[in-house]
Amino acid sequence: MRSIGEVARDSGLGVSALRFYDRAGVLVPAWVDPASGYRWYGDGQLEEARLLTRLRGAGMPVADIRLVLAGWSGADPDLVRRLLTAHLRRLEAGLSRARAEFSTLLALLDTRENPMTSVPTAAVRLSVSATGLAAALDAVRFAAGTDPELPMLRGVLFDVEGDGLRLVATDRYRLAVARIAVTGHSGARTQVIVPSPLADAVRALTGSKETVRLTVEGDGLTLEAGDRQAAGRCLGHEFPDYRRLVQVPSGRRVLVEVPAFREALRSGPVRASEGTEPGTEPCVLSVLRAVDEDTVALCEEGDDEPDDVALNRAFLLDALSAGARDRLILEFGAPTAPVAVRRPDEEDAFSLLMPVRLDT
Incomplete structure (x- = not known):
């Protein structure tokens, strides 16, 4: 046996x-x-x-x-x-139908006008707190994609609108957003995708001055910190409409003590994901259950309930670190909905983590 x-x-x-x-x-x-x-x-x-x-x-x-x-x-x-x-034969017929549908969708994309495709012609210049920009980059950088098939996700979106700058990154399975105030901008909304290496170079200069200047001109971005600067070209691709992606119905909110919760994740029960969903890789899962307003339980194998949520443990640990607080809010919706990791004192900085199905 x-x-x-x-x-x-x-x-x-x-x-x-x-x-x-x-x-x-x-x-x-x-x-x-x-x-x-x-x-x-x-x-x-x-x-x-x-x-x-x-x-x-x-x-x-x-x-x-x-x-x-x-x-x-x-x-x-x-x-x-x-x-x-x-x-x-069913698979071959399904593939043929999928190809036809995708051909139609790609043709529609070619003819569809999207205001995000326009490259700003006039230079956009603004000032921003160096520490605020550093914190915002730290809050989102972990979620930037690396898939060569999706180059539009291999960077951080800089979205300037009004007196605010939002930084956004996603690799499809997690999404992170942070917002900081800016001065000197009064024009139209401007968006550029800053490639990850350039975003890292920008982050490296944020500790040298209290205020830094950002300039977006054409497809280039420059950060000036005194007599030092980081500059490079932005990605010539479309970034997904993240405002639609973050429209997640609110659910149960649990306030967790991050140091204790992080240790529980590292030493607690885990499951192995087989990576059976398209595009996924095998990973280690933690299965979470919202018990009450300040307790999240880690579930043992065989102790599943319908509302339990399985998350990639490494992604969850990254989100906790990016949250940069001793206390964070975990917001649970349906078991198939993203789990939000939010700061109690700052609703404009949060992460969303896609759940992983335990059974297929």
């Missing part, structure tokens, strides 16, 4: 996935301990689990997977072949 942990390790399926397929009647363990509920599998079931891993990776529906496993042993190989062929 093999334990559920051994089957998970040797098959490539996670423990949570094995539990899911047990409940679905797809791969039922050979024996379940009546006292502890612990699952045990026979030697022959390891091959079935490995087959299940491949079928799952190909996106086969659970109903078809059940039939494939039933016929795999040789009882009905023709049925298995027909099911595999039918699923492959």
Whole structure:
């Protein structure tokens, strides 16, 4: 007999996935301990689990997977072949439809006018607190993307409007926003995407003066701190409309003591994410439960409730550090909605973290 942990390790399926397929009647363990509920599998079931891993990776529906496993042993190989062929045809048809839809969407994008595409022709000059700019960059820089397929996310958006400068960064799975006051700007809204290396160079100069000057001219940005400056070209891409991305319904708010919560995350129970959702990579998850206004519990494996939220632990630790406060607010909505990390004294600086599904 093999334990559920051994089957998970040797098959490539996670423990949570094995539990899911047990409940679905797809791969039922050979024996379940009546006292502890612990699952045990026979030697022959390891091959079935490995087959299940491949079928799952190909996106086969659970109903078809059940039939494939039933016929795999040789009882009905023709049925298995027909099911595999039918699923492959569905995938090919779906890909063809997706290509047609995306071609239409790309054509619409080519003809759609977007005011964010215009490069400012007149120079925009403003003054800003050096410490405020440093704090804002520290609050968002961790969320900047690195995916070469999404160059528009590989930097920090500088969004100047009225007397404020918002800095925004996102890699799709997390988003961070910070706002600081500026002086000297009275023109139209101006947005530029500052590439991450230039943003880091700007951050390095913010400690030398009390006030620094920012200039945006064409596709270039310059920061002057006394007789020192950092300058470079901005990214010639569109940044997502972050104002739509941050429209998350408010939920339960929990005030956490950051040092204690950080230590609990580092030493507490974790799960392994298999990275099964498109674009995701395997990672370590912490599963959170909002107990009351000042308590967030870390959930053990097998102790799940419908409102629990699983987050990438490394991303959550980064957001806590970027929050730069001994106390931060965690705001929970639905289990599938982003979790907000907010400062109690500053609503204009916050992070959003996308949850990760435990089962598929």
